[in-house]
Amino acid sequence: MSVKTLTIDGKMMTGVEGDTVFTVAFHNQVQIPRLCHLGGVPDVGACRMCLVEVEGRSKLSASCMTTIEEGMVVRTDTEQLREYRKLLMELLLAEGNHVCSVCVSNGNCELQDLATHLGVDHVRVPYRHPRREVDLSHERFGLDQNRCIACTRCVRTCDEVEGAHVWDMAGRGEKLHLVADLGEPWGNSENCTKCGKCVQVCPTGALFTKGSAVGEMEKDRSFLKYIVYGRERHQWVKKP
Amino acid sequence: MTTTPDELGERAEKELDRQKTFRERLHCCTAAGCQSCGGDAVKAGLKQRVKDAGLEAQVEVVGTGCMGLCSKGPLVKRESDDALFLEVKPDDAQALVEASPSLSLESRRVDMKTHPFFAGQLRIVLANAGKVDPERVESYLAAGGYSALAQALTTMKPGDVVAEVTKAGLRGRGGAGYPTGVKWQLVAKQVNETKYVVCNADEGDPGAFMDRSVLEGDPHRVLEGMAIAGYAVGANHGYVYVRGEYALAISRLQTAIKQAEKEGILGARVLDTNFRFQVEIRIGAGAFVCGEETALLNSIEGKRGEPRPRPPYPPEQGLWQKPTLINNVETFANIAPIISRGSAWFSNIGTEKSKGTKVFAVAGKTKHSGLVEVAMGTPVRQIVTQMAGGIAGGGKVKAIQTGGPSGGCVPEHLLDVPVDYESLVAVGSMMGSGGMIVMDETTSMVEIARYFMEFCMDESCGKCVPCRTGTVQMHTLLQKFCDNEATEADLDLLKKLADLLRATSLCGLGQSAPNPVMTALRYFPHEFAACMKPAAKGVHS
Amino acid sequence: MGTTAPTVKDNRVKLLERAMSRQGYASHALIEVLHTAQELFGYLSVDLLKDVAKKLKLPPSRVLGVATFYNFFSLKPKAEHTALVCTGTACYVAGAKDLLEASEHRCKRALAKGETPKLTVQQARCIGSCGLAPAVVLDGGILPRVTKAELEKKLDDLGV
Ligand SMILES: Cc1cc2nc3c(=O)[nH]c(=O)nc-3n(C[C@H](O)[C@H](O)[C@H](O)COP(=O)(O)O)c2cc1C
Ligand code: SF4
Ligand code: SF4
Ligand code: FES
Ligand code: FES
Numbered sequence: 001m002s003v004k005t006l007t008i009d010g011k012m013m014t015g016v017e018g019d020t021v022f023t024v025a026f027h028n029q030v031q032i033p034r035l036c037h038l039g040g041v042p043d044v045g046a047c048r049m050c051l052v053e054v055e056g057r058s059k060l061s062a063s064c065m066t067t068i069e070e071g072m073v074v075r076t077d078t079e080q081l082r083e084y085r086k087l088l089m090e091l092l093l094a095e096g097n098h099v100c101s102v103c104v105s106n107g108n109c110e111l112q113d114l115a116t117h118l119g120v121d122h123v124r125v126p127y128r129h130p131r132r133e134v135d136l137s138h139e140r141f142g143l144d145q146n147r148c149i150a151c152t153r154c155v156r157t158c159d160e161v162e163g164a165h166v167w168d169m170a171g172r173g174e175k176l177h178l179v180a181d182l183g184e185p186w187g188n189s190e191n192c193t194k195c196g197k198c199v200q201v202c203p204t205g206a207l208f209t210k211g212s213a214v215g216e217m218e219k220d221r222s223f224l225k226y227i228v229y230g231r232e233r234h235q236w237v238k239k240p
Numbered sequence: 241m242t243t244t245p246d247e248l249g250e251r252a253e254k255e256l257d258r259q260k261t262f263r264e265r266l267h268c269c270t271a272a273g274c275q276s277c278g279g280d281a282v283k284a285g286l287k288q289r290v291k292d293a294g295l296e297a298q299v300e301v302v303g304t305g306c307m308g309l310c311s312k313g314p315l316v317k318r319e320s321d322d323a324l325f326l327e328v329k330p331d332d333a334q335a336l337v338e339a340s341p342s343l344s345l346e347s348r349r350v351d352m353k354t355h356p357f358f359a360g361q362l363r364i365v366l367a368n369a370g371k372v373d374p375e376r377v378e379s380y381l382a383a384g385g386y387s388a389l390a391q392a393l394t395t396m397k398p399g400d401v402v403a404e405v406t407k408a409g410l411r412g413r414g415g416a417g418y419p420t421g422v423k424w425q426l427v428a429k430q431v432n433e434t435k436y437v438v439c440n441a442d443e444g445d446p447g448a449f450m451d452r453s454v455l456e457g458d459p460h461r462v463l464e465g466m467a468i469a470g471y472a473v474g475a476n477h478g479y480v481y482v483r484g485e486y487a488l489a490i491s492r493l494q495t496a497i498k499q500a501e502k503e504g505i506l507g508a509r510v511l512d513t514n515f516r517f518q519v520e521i522r523i524g525a526g527a528f529v530c531g532e533e534t535a536l537l538n539s540i541e542g543k544r545g546e547p548r549p550r551p552p553y554p555p556e557q558g559l560w561q562k563p564t565l566i567n568n569v570e571t572f573a574n575i576a577p578i579i580s581r582g583s584a585w586f587s588n589i590g591t592e593k594s595k596g597t598k599v600f601a602v603a604g605k606t607k608h609s610g611l612v613e614v615a616m617g618t619p620v621r622q623i624v625t626q627m628a629g630g631i632a633g634g635g636k637v638k639a640i641q642t643g644g645p646s647g648g649c650v651p652e653h654l655l656d657v658p659v660d661y662e663s664l665v666a667v668g669s670m671m672g673s674g675g676m677i678v679m680d681e682t683t684s685m686v687e688i689a690r691y692f693m694e695f696c697m698d699e700s701c702g703k704c705v706p707c708r709t710g711t712v713q714m715h716t717l718l719q720k721f722c723d724n725e726a727t728e729a730d731l732d733l734l735k736k737l738a739d740l741l742r743a744t745s746l747c748g749l750g751q752s753a754p755n756p757v758m759t760a761l762r763y764f765p766h767e768f769a770a771c772m773k774p775a776a777k778g779v780h781s
Numbered sequence: 782m783g784t785t786a787p788t789v790k791d792n793r794v795k796l797l798e799r800a801m802s803r804q805g806y807a808s809h810a811l812i813e814v815l816h817t818a819q820e821l822f823g824y825l826s827v828d829l830l831k832d833v834a835k836k837l838k839l840p841p842s843r844v845l846g847v848a849t850f851y852n853f854f855s856l857k858p859k860a861e862h863t864a865l866v867c868t869g870t871a872c873y874v875a876g877a878k879d880l881l882e883a884s885e886h887r888c889k890r891a892l893a894k895g896e897t898p899k900l901t902v903q904q905a906r907c908i909g910s911c912g913l914a915p916a917v918v919l920d921g922g923i924l925p926r927v928t929k930a931e932l933e934k935k936l937d938d939l940g941v
Contacts, residue, residue, distance in 0.1 A: 048744045049705075169702075604874050
């Protein structure tokens with residue numbers, strides 16, 4: 001594995017071949033905004049929040065899927081990028097029904113945090129107010145499609161880490177939505193092991209533990225990295 | 241059965257001799273266009289008449305591919321004097337078969353050499369249309385078919401083939417115009433036991449039917465191009481991904497593959513050499529985005545047709561992560577002539593940067609519609625006014641649209657733009673795969689912009705945020721214009737969203753979805769202004 | 782369209798089984814298999830999808846995800862007659878919108894009367910007959926350069 005040196009936001013950084021720009025930036029305390037990326041499962045490049053400018057490339061690159069190259073010069077926080085991210089966030093907020101004041105994840109939501117971080121104080125596009133379902137059939141967890149941003153973190157985690165592949169995306173375009181098994185209620189799923197990993201990785205309040213009150217649901221998203229790294233490095237005790 | 245390269249020539253001779261025994265050969269178009277207006281009945285009627293008159297040994301009735309003038313079908317071509325008959329009915333059988341005079345038939349006869357629709361055309365890709373029976377491999381052999389493959393296998397090294405295609409200057413006909421030889425080189429240099437050749441026959445552009453006609457009319461030509469490509473890049477397996485809507489093209493292609501396998505032209509030993517090449521068909525299931533190359537690969541793998549981020553590009557990691565060459569139908573159809581006639585011949589045709597010809601499907605408000613093949617560099621105006629005969633009923637052309645939902649419009653005053661990749665991009669449109677829709681003064685450009693946005697919205701795979709949500713919002717805004725409800729703020733937002741989609745979408749669908757709107761805004765700002773609420777008029781584009 | 786329960790040992794079940802075995806039950810043959818299933822049964826029922834998922838060793842949600850991605854696949858049974866209205870550019874410019882409205886009106890009218898519509902209206906984005914625009918495919922037969930009045934008449938004749 002060869003070491004590569006690159007410049008991110010004017011700072012020299014190093015990583016090994018195969019690392020992504022996102023990861024190298026992350027390890028060097030440059031936090032690029034992201035929604036679909038989740039350490040430990042394969043990336044898909046869907047949310048487009050992590051787009052960065054790479055010198056010499058005419059198009060923006062999703063940093064979560066861009067592997068580093070020697071001498072690369074990357075900018076992660078230009079005026080233009082901030083504007084794009086803001087509008088993307090507004091589009092997401094207008095697409096579903098994100099009513100934070102009644103959400104279990106209020107105060108502990110990646111979508112909400114990122115919106116604040118991006119300085120989104122109002123939404124310029126009209127709200128779509130879609131009619132979406134809430135599935136409370138599972139004995140322990142719930143799914144509120146109104147808060148789903150189709151990041152597919154749950155799909156990938158359930159498939160890659162738990163190996164159950166309960167979830168997948170159905171439909172396309174505006175009608176894209178999450179389904180369990182053959183579209184039956186989650187509680188009827190034969191494949192669900194009730195492990196709750198999908199709930200932990202969901203960036204919003206779409207997947208939640210039943211019985212949580214507004215703002216009560218706290219998720220531990222780092223647990224996944226710990227599972228995956230643990231497996232790789234045979235280190236099963238979580239560091240304090 | 242095996243066929244050696246030498247035997248190919250003998251087979252061709254034999255078929256030509258057979259054809260010469262007939263006094264007359266009548267070519268009936270059996271492509272989907274003519275079929276849908278009764279072409280099959282005409283062919284059956286002619287055959288019946290031949291039988292009834294006992295002329296089986298003198299007159300042959302042959303089914304052929306699309307001859308181009310689809311709006312005047314069913315078409316029948318008389319081989320002895322190259323006369324083309326329009327709107328043929330089964331009643332015309334006697335006159336055609338027995339060469340008996342018929343005033344009515346004569347009035348529907350055109351001379352292909354002088355008729356304006358055909359006169360300015362240069363046919364390379366469509367050379368066999370109207371000559372070759374797509375359902376008989378012998379017919380293709382008689383027209384010199386598979387001799388380019390034989391030539392490549394026996395006299396050229398794979399590298400020579402790649403070099404020849406590169407020198408010819410052929411560029412991809414699927415839309416983007418990427419140099420074909422360069423792409424082949426990328427795949428050829430990959431070290432891997434397994435590589436694939438994929439033919440993109442998804443033809444999603446609504447208003448385009450070039451690839452369909454090529455597959456229906458000359459399927460062997462595409463297979464030959466794929467086999468040559470396989471030899472050049474070191475692939476032994478090919479896939480043709482065809483749109484599900486193209487039932488006839490699929491069945492013709494299936495027949496062609498079976499025949500070629502039977503003849504030993506495809507299979508374990510291609511033309512009795514050590515080169516192995518097999519072709520399989522994959523049928524699409526109704527998703528425009530599957531024309532995008534990485535989505536197409538996912539679809540072949542049996543998955544949702546969602547695009548994959550590039551890089552890695554398919555030449556490095558394509559189908560099942562193996563190096564994969566993807567080219568369009570028309571691109572492959574150009575290969576055999578390039579090998580047979582040489583790169584110098586090909587690169588002499590067209591302009592400096594765009595070589596060869598391009599097939600366009602002209603439709604819309606024109607007098608004639610159908611397929612035309614012209615040398616690159618031909619002015620759009622010549623296609624629209626001369627070949628297609630201008631607007632039916634004598635109206636005025638307002639604009640044309642090329643490149644479908646990813647392209648843009650070209651207004652009347654710019655119609656002298658030559659068809660080549662760079663010139664069309666310079667005026668804000670693009671070559672696209674070859675759809676050309678002609679609009680007249682009655683067409684609202686705002687409504688057309690809305691139409692294409694609706695298309696992109698319906699066809700967005702939904703994977704990435706800007707395209708999934710942005711097309712919906714842009715469509716809502718355009719609908720507001722159509723309803724005369726729009727404001728200055730809406731226009732501003734429309735432009736912001738257009739920029740966002742272009743810059744941040746994952747694949748070409750989302751990136752180019754704003755194109756039709758942006759060109760309409762550029763050339764017809766007054767139409768948008770006229771659609772605004774009275775208080776908010778005044779568009780600055 | 783009859784029953785679709787794959788447990789019924791009718792010929793269609795055998796044909797579907799044969800199609801899957803011809804593909805070696807390969808999971809990448811999913812789209813091919815769904816094409817065959819829909820051809821045989823007219824639509825893809827949950828039971829059919831379950832069967833396919835089991836045989837091709839695929840997670841059920843993946844099968845549903847694929848089946849709902851492509852326009853060709855229908856998860857609901859079709860009516861007795863189908864009208865496929867082309868809304869590709871050429872047909873749209875030539876007035877496909879009216880044809881679509883005329884066809885859809887038939888369904889709405891039936892629904893308003895509390896009947897099940899005898900017509901399924903589908904849209905295609907170009908059926909490749911642009912030279913003959915506007916085009917409608919009615920029960921498999923193509924109607925080239927069809928006017929609204931002509932279409933209405935054909936639909937009347939079918940009694941839909
Ligand atoms: C949304 C989208 C749709 C496309 N549809 C087609 C298509 O229908 N046919 C095609 O040949 N290429 C299509 N392309 C282009 C292909 O991705 C690819 O560039 C092409 O098949 C390469 O072949 P070529 O180099 O021979 O042109 C499409 C691209 C995009 C982004
Ligand atoms: S449920 Fe949550 S994790 Fe799953 S796709 Fe929706 S937002 Fe993402
Ligand atoms: S741009 Fe549109 S079609 Fe392409 S990946 Fe994104 S959502 Fe899918
Ligand atoms: S985090 Fe990279 S695209 Fe979502
Ligand atoms: S647009 Fe209708 S057939 Fe092409």
